[in-house]
Amino acid sequence: MADFRSSILSELDWRGFVHQSTDEEAIDELLVDKRINLYCGFDPTASSLQVGNLLPLMMLAFFRRHGHQPLAIVGGATGLIGDPSGKDEERNLLDEEALQANLDGISDQMDRVLERAVEMHPETLGTAPGNLPSGSTPLLNNADWLGELSFLEMLRDIGKDFRVNSMINKESVRDRLEEREQGISYTEFSYMVLQAYDFYHLYREHDCQLQVGGSDQWGNITAGADLIRRKLGETAHGITAPLITTASGEKLGKTAEGTVWLDPDRTSPYEFYQYWVRRDDKETPQLLRMFTFLPHEEVEEMTATIEAGDNRGEVQEKLAWEVTSLVHGKDAADFASRASDVLYGETIEGMTDEELAKIFSDVPSTTLDRDRLTGEGIEIRDLFVETDLQSSRGAAKRLIRQGGGYLNNEQIEDLRYHVTTDDLASESMLVLRSGKKNYHLVQVE
RNA sequence: GGUGGGGUGCCAGAGUGGACAAAUGGACCUGACUGUAAAUCAGGCGCCGAGAGGCUUCGUAGGUUCGAAUCCUACCCCCACCA
Numbered sequence: 001m002a003d004f005r006s007s008i009l010s011e012l013d014w015r016g017f018v019h020q021s022t023d024e025e026a027i028d029e030l031l032v033d034k035r036i037n038l039y040c041g042f043d044p045t046a047s048s049l050q051v052g053n054l055l056p057l058m059m060l061a062f063f064r065r066h067g068h069q070p071l072a073i074v075g076g077a078t079g080l081i082g083d084p085s086g087k088d089e090e091r092n093l094l095d096e097e098a099l100q101a102n103l104d105g106i107s108d109q110m111d112r113v114l115e116r117a118v119e120m121h122p123e124t125l126g127t128a129p130g131n132l133p134s135g136s137t138p139l140l141n142n143a144d145w146l147g148e149l150s151f152l153e154m155l156r157d158i159g160k161d162f163r164v165n166s167m168i169n170k171e172s173v174r175d176r177l178e179e180r181e182q183g184i185s186y187t188e189f190s191y192m193v194l195q196a197y198d199f200y201h202l203y204r205e206h207d208c209q210l211q212v213g214g215s216d217q218w219g220n221i222t223a224g225a226d227l228i229r230r231k232l233g234e235t236a237h238g239i240t241a242p243l244i245t246t247a248s249g250e251k252l253g254k255t256a257e258g259t260v261w262l263d264p265d266r267t268s269p270y271e272f273y274q275y276w277v278r279r280d281d282k283e284t285p286q287l288l289r290m291f292t293f294l295p296h297e298e299v300e301e302m303t304a305t306i307e308a309g310d311n312r313g314e315v316q317e318k319l320a321w322e323v324t325s326l327v328h329g330k331d332a333a334d335f336a337s338r339a340s341d342v343l344y345g346e347t348i349e350g351m352t353d354e355e356l357a358k359i360f361s362d363v364p365s366t367t368l369d370r371d372r373l374t375g376e377g378i379e380i381r382d383l384f385v386e387t388d389l390q391s392s393r394g395a396a397k398r399l400i401r402q403g404g405g406y407l408n409n410e411q412i413e414d415l416r417y418h419v420t421t422d423d424l425a426s427e428s429m430l431v432l433r434s435g436k437k438n439y440h441l442v443q444v445e
Numbered sequence: 446g447g448u449g450g451g452g453u454g455c456c457a458g459a460g461u462g463g464a465c466a467a468a469u470g471g472a473c474c475u476g477a478c479u480g481u482a483a484a485u486c487a488g489g490c491g492c493c494g495a496g497a498g499g500c501u502u503c504g505u506a507g508g509u510u511c512g513a514a515u516c517c518u519a520c521c522c523c524c525a526c527c528a
Contacts, residue, residue, distance in 0.1 A: 209449055247483080256473070274481075281482050313480040329510095395474085398489060402475040415495065435475060 006031035006124040008066035014296065015289040016058055019215050019242035022225055027237050029316055030209065032386075038063055038210035039071040039099070039202055041142070041195065041217075047105035048263030051253025051275070054327075055241050057110060059212045061117035061326075064137070064295065066126030071208060072110045073365065074103050074142030081191050083172075083220070109262050109327075116326050121293040138206075145201050146194055158197055161230040167192060168220035179391045192223045195258040199224025203236050211238045233420070244290070247280035250404070262327050265287035269328040270362035273392060274437075275312070276320035281306050284315055290401035292322035336362075343439060353426045356441070363443035364388070368429075370421070373444060380412055387432055387440040399434055406433035 004010040009028050012018050013212035022029060030036060034254045037221075040056045042049070049253070060070035068102040075083075079099055100378045114137045118125070167173060170192065173184060199221070211221045221238035228236045253275075260275045261267040281286060285303040290292060302315045317337065325333035348406050366387045372378050384396035384405065395413060399405045408425045421444070425431055430442040 134490060244465065278481060281480095284482085311480075311482080313482070316480085316482070340481080392492065394494090395490085397494090399475065402489070404475045 004028045007065075008063055008068060011062055011066065011126060012059065015062070016061070016286060017239070017241045017290065019240050020218050021233075021239040022222065027210065027239065030237065031066075034066055034209060037069045037202075037206055037208040037418060038069055038212060039073050039199075039206075039208050040077070040212045041073040041075055042106060042110070042196065043075045043083060044099055044102035044106055044422075046261075046267055047102045048261045049106055050258045050262065052251060054113075054262070054291065054323075055244060055252070056213050057113055059239070059241060060112055060137075061293075062126075063115055063212075064117055065124075070114065070137055071202065071206060072114070072137050072139045073202070073256070074101075074105065074139065074141050075195075076103055076141040077146035077190060078142055078198070079103075080143075080195050081187055081194065083188075083191050083195075084274070097288040105263065108445050109308075110138065111136050111405060113262075113327060116329070118295070120326060121295075124293050124295050140202075140206075142194075142198050142201075145205075147199065147437045149197070154193075154197075158193060158227070159201075161227055162193055164194075166226075167223075170223070172216070172219045192220050195220040196223040196227040200227045200231060201237060203228050203234075204232070209236050211236070213238075213240055215243045239344055242259075244286070247282045260289035264328060269324055269332040270336045270339055272328065273320045273333065273340065274291060274326040276323050277340065279316050279318045279319065281311060281315075284311075284319060288315070288319050288322075291326075292319065294318075294322065351426045353428055354430045356426045356431070360439065361441040363441050365443055367443045367445055370403045370444050373419060373421045373423075375420075377418035380407070380417040380419055382443070383419055383432060384434065388443065389434040389438060389440050404435045407431070407434060 004013060004024075006028050008031050009018075009024075010123075019023075028246070038060075040060055041051060042056075043328070060072065064070050076099060081095070169252060172192070173189060198213055199208075199264065206223055211217075211224060214222060218238075221240065225236045225238055241364075245254060255275065259267075262272075264272075276287070284306060285299070288302060292299075302318065305311050306315055308348045321333045321337055324336055339359050343363075362389075368378075368386075381390075381393045381396040382398070383400065385393055386388040390396040390399060396405070400412050400415050403411055407417075407419065407423060408431050409427045419430065423430055424444065426442045430444070432440045432442055434440075
């Protein structure tokens with residue numbers, strides 16, 4: 001690890017964000033006493049960012065905390081094309097309407113995260129070359145400049161500066177060329193040219209000298225820097241972050257259930273928090289570095305705790321709180337943390353509807369007619385199936401036999417138990433649970 | 446277009462007339478130990494059934510047989526090599 005003069009680069013380096021870069025020393029020099037503009041592009045493939053996108057977003061956040069000005073670029077134009085990097089098959093193209101919805105959703109999230117990023121942990125804010133950027137992060141859509149470019153202009157002015165020879169040597173393209181199955185379309189092949197043009201445009205129009213991104217963006221970033229050199233004879237820079245995987249080798253932010261989103265309507269803050277709480281000890285230190293603004297000493301202390309085998313889960317709780325707080329706000333993080341305490345606590349009884357509804361607000365719920373609980377009541381297995389906690393009566397049977405069925409946090413022993421109004425945990429609610437962590441709230445009406 | 450190989454449960458992959466609801470591994474689920482972690486151990490993993498047991502599955506549709514994932518016929522799809 002080199003010693004850096006600029007606060008931001010030493011910070012990024014310490015936190016493990018620097019995987020590849022065009023020229024570390026030059027970048028360091030550039031960042032020492034001048035505020036620069038930098039950018040990272042985000043593809044609008046969905047209406048929400050996911051945990052995987054958080055990595056480059058954190059880079060922007062750190063830059064901002066060190067007094068630099070991030071620009072968030074959404075790929076309104078490139079999103080129409082689809083980036084082949086890291087993809088093994090051709091992507092479906094989005095129509096413009098869907099794209100617009102995605103752009104709105106994503107830009108909103110980025111802005112909020114970058115806003116909170118400068119509000120959290122003031123004690124670790126960087127020594128800024130300029131005043132801290134305030135207000136929203138400038139958000140640009142590359143459709144604004146790429147859209148105006150005609151195909152002929154493109155070929156004449158830009159295409160000249162691209163050597164196909166070097167383009168096919170880029171990993172993102174080569175992988176696809178060697179893959180006989182899929183190949184690569186001309187459209188996707190051109191993606192790199194567009195992204196390079198973005199960098200060129202931003203360099204000229206917005207004085208943007210640095211591009212950051214995930215490691216899969218390396219080829220695209222250098223293509224941009226090359227274009228700037230050829231056209232202007234000037235030097236622009238790029239930094240990529242390493243690819244982060246979980247201890248079991250999966251992509252960050254993917255679970256068996258699917259993707260962890262930043263959009264609270266897709267992944268509730270509680271589930272988001274839970275995702276981080278459940279991280280493996282082995283990956284937690286790295287996550288603390290990259291996804292929190294905690295001071296180095298604190299991170300090192302927690303790392304030592306884990307290495308000594310003394311962690312009882314509090315490190316993950318800290319991590320979860322910090323990340324949730326950044327993405328969803330302090331209140332949401334506090335709430336998720338409190339809800340977790342109750343949910344992983346003991347028997348639920350003698351509570352009011354209000355209390356229960358609050359704690360379980362993020363948990364899936366079902367409404368049931370009151371008459372179904374009167375008289376005989378409803379058989380417990382049917383309840384498991386109706387709430388989707390189990391896929392069939394057979395599965396519910398197994399679950400209960402194995403001791404994984406809980407009603408109001410109490411283990412169900414009788415396979416043929418019938419649930420009646422006597423089982424209500426509060427005035428009108430029941431809490432059904434499958435295994436350790438799957439809750440379902442049943443509301444009776 | 447020609448030739449060869451193949452389609453089995455979430456995935457990989459055995460099975461090639463009865464012992465097959467289908468080996469084995471992974472994923473996944475549950476329990477124990479813990480910390481909502483890892484590792485380990487135990488159990489489970491088509492549907493119905495308290496159970497005995499029953500029912501529906503091996504690309505699709507027919508057929509042979511007492512009996513088919515296994516044999517035959519047609520069709521669909523995939524792969525390899527050749528052109």
